[in-house]
Amino acid sequence: MRHKYFRKTVRLVWKVCGIRVLLACGINIIDGLLPLTSIILLQSIVNELTSILSNPNYDFDSILVLLIIQFILLVVTSMIGSIDSINSANMEAKLDYYVGLLVIQKSISLPLAYFEDAEFYHHLDRITKGGYGNKLLSPIKTMLGIIKSSITMISLFSFLWMIHWSLGILSILSAFPTLIIQTKFGRERFQLIRFQTPAAREANYTSALLTNRQSAKEIRIFNLGEFFKERWKKRFLLNSRNMLKLNKKQDIARILLDSITALLFGICAYIVVSLLKVGKMTIGEFISTAQGIHSAQASINGISTNLAKIYEINLYLIDLFEYLEYNDEQKFTKETRNLFPSYLQKGIFIKNLSFKYPKSNQLVLNGITIHIRPGEKVAIVGDNGSGKSTLVKCLMGLYQVEKGSVFYDDIDIVNIDNCDLHKNMTAIFQDFMKYAFTVMDNISFGDIHNTHDFELVKRIGIQTGVDDFVKKMPKDYDTLLGKILGEGEELSGGQWQKIAIARSLFRDSKILILDEPTSSLDPLKELEVYEQFNSMTNGKTVIFISHRMAAARMADKIIVLKNGKVAECGTHDDLMFLKSEYYQMYSVQAKWYS
Ligand SMILES: Nc1ncnc2c1ncn2[C@@H]1O[C@H](COP(=O)(O)OP(=O)(O)O)[C@@H](O)[C@H]1O
Ligand SMILES: [Mg+2]
Structure with a gap:
């Protein structure tokens, strides 16, 4: 005992x-x-x-x-x-x-x-x-x-x-x-x-x-x-x-x-x-x-x-x-912690990154090396299970990596205070949250220090198309959503998606990550969302994951992942010219958009 x-x-x-x-x-x-x-x-x-x-x-x-x-x-x-x-x-x-x-x-x-x-x-x-x-x-x-x-x-x-x-x-x-x-x-x-x-x-x-x-x-x-x-x-x-x-x-x-x-x-x-x-x-x-x-x-x-x-x-x-007594996430003292670079100059460097899940022997990411320049729009594509979501979670410091590392400019991610890191990026996940609170809450949760800024919520609501359906609701942005905490309004999948996008944009961060939040939309609708998103994020670094190639076409750089490795990397034209992985995936899907 x-x-x-x-x-x-x-x-x-x-x-x-x-x-x-x-x-x-x-x-x-x-x-x-x-x-x-x-x-x-x-x-x-x-x-x-x-x-x-x-x-x-x-x-x-x-x-x-x-x-x-x-x-x-x-x-x-x-x-x-x-x-x-x-x-x-x-x-x-x-x-x-x-x-x-x-x-x-x-x-x-x-x-x-x-x-x-x-x-x-x-x-x-x-x-x-x-x-x-x-x-x-x-x-x-x-x-x-x-x-x-x-x-x-x-x-x-x-x-x-x-x-x-x-x-x-x-x-x-x-x-x-x-x-x-x-x-x-x-x-x-x-x-x-x-x-x-x-x-x-x-x-x-x-x-x-x-x-x-x-x-x-x-x-x-x-x-x-x-x-x-x-x-x-x-x-x-x-x-x-x-x-x-x-x-x-x-x-x-x-x-x-x-x-x-x-x-x-x-x-x-x-x-x-x-x-x-x-x-x-x-x-x-x-x-x-x-x-x-x-x-x-x-x-x-x-x-x-x-x-x-x-x-x-x-x-x-x-x-x-x-x-x-479980170990908390690493906490830094004032002296040892590094802040996120106030202005990203060289970009994000992923260097020889490998990762496996706890209690598993299989490397889900295996020796990945990528450079993402500030302001670049990068698409990560690949089959289900190729490691796309895992890669971006490593980028966000949500998992500790096995080997290699991620650098923001010259600072190793393990030395950056997690809070400060997350302050500087925003993300929408594949399984984003649908909070059973008001529309205002759902959007302003994107930046918890700014939850009273109605003007900003409204502006982003208009940009993302949220405003179109919210203004028809009985209490406008104060309308309760979902039925868990009361008789709230029900939203469609697409409407929830717009709310999630609005939440991610509510935070004024330099890096945006989208992990297939639009996968439940049809290909054309998805393309439309990405086009709109692109125009709203001018000058920001955007990393988006999709298994739909047409959305990737808009990116400055496309990274094709296969079994945890980078199979191809380049612009749409580069990769089409290679006539390999990307070319095949694109050709198969091309008919959806014609
Ligand atoms: N929590 C987890 N624990 C163990 N293995 C996982 C976990 N999440 C994902 N995996 C495995 O890691 C691989 C990559 O998953 P993921 O990054 O989600 O792929 P993608 O986003 O490209 O579909 C898959 O083989 C999956 O089975
Ligand atoms: Mg995924």
Whole structure:
């Protein structure tokens, strides 16, 4: 077990809600002493009652005092319970917020490559399930529970020992079986949850497919409903069957355990009755001893249950802190970081660049060398899977490269502060985002420092053709889009595309990258978009990816990628003259445009 995470948790909880932790400590100490207090009180009351029976001139004052104390004790017990649960709820809420924020912050600062990894998603899924507050509070509550039960146990143990040493020993002995079984099942339960995450994820995903709006159409057209339902049933039942199996095992073990406890209890009862028989015990002592043995066993069970829980909790803490300790993207200090060249003079140099995805042996990019001059319009073409998207992601510093590098003027990309790098470029991806916010938001997200500049949004809206459909909408640029956050407007694929283009142009950056954002348009429409885009980006460096050659024709330079290598590079005329890769692709597609 790695206890360092336990310590970290305590430190974190202390930092977030120190005073409340102290309050909880106080409550648990008082709570721990209550059982002995009530047992001693019970003993006194019973002894007084026996004197009433044997003495006709009994003075009732002393029993009255005892009954009042009993009443106060009851009220205090109930009050403590309420204060404790209010205090816990408060701490939980604070921790939920604080740790939720930490996890979000971490997710923002992790390199993109993590998000390509299924194992990473499983990890994230495990830690975000079921609220952070109660999970993090769990170790503290468990420890306090152990302290409380220990106080109870020690006080009752001393009480029983004073009556007869064997009673003390027997109550301690009954702890061991529980401890062993609880620890074993704590570990098994966590491993089961961990192991079944993929099945649970699939069940959740399938159920989401069946219940969400986006998939509803296809599910009906392709009659997938029943099929997915069966699949969900299988995964769900597999999951719950394993859990039930474990519960059954645990229950059987518990029955065995309870029998041992009952046996020990029986032995204690025999000893107590013997003591009573030989006159070494008053009736009050007899009753309080019976109660004491019972409470001592309960407190020992409490300790062992909590000790076992620590195991389970610690496994969760390892998961959480390992997530929070994932390596962030490289951060530069003021001295070491380079800023992006304020004015790109020589251009972008890709030098002998190679790249492979994590957990894969295949080079997706292999020894690529390209020079892009400032202000040049470059088209990257090639078959699906030839490495076009990967190349531009390397250019944008989203992936760390395997070998070689990218230079902006003379500065190696690895030395450029990522924030500054991204400030100077803009991109539209193949799978661009459709934010369920207003039109204004969707466009102005292109430059988060400038989200109130309505004039600019409007101007770019007009340039990109967004304005044509937005001005017909009820609230103009304040119209909500999509149906996720309310009754927003639905847009067509082409309209979303225009919004995405507007977003990328909203940022005044020197380098623009388009990764087939228009692939869902028909070839002629796509050509039109590119022509329009070209006229709007005069003087800027534009890199666009397409598998449609007519759009490439407009470029100053065309780079043909094949299996991760540069197969050809030159102008349209150069490459047509070569009569090789580009020529063939172009000829095949030429009929689309004639
Ligand atoms: N996240 C990823 N993990 C592993 N392999 C990937 C990933 N993304 C793409 N690939 C692989 O890299 C190759 C190039 O992909 P990509 O750059 O997307 O090609 P293109 O954009 O030219 O269609 C493909 O063989 C693809 O299977
Ligand atoms: Mg691609």
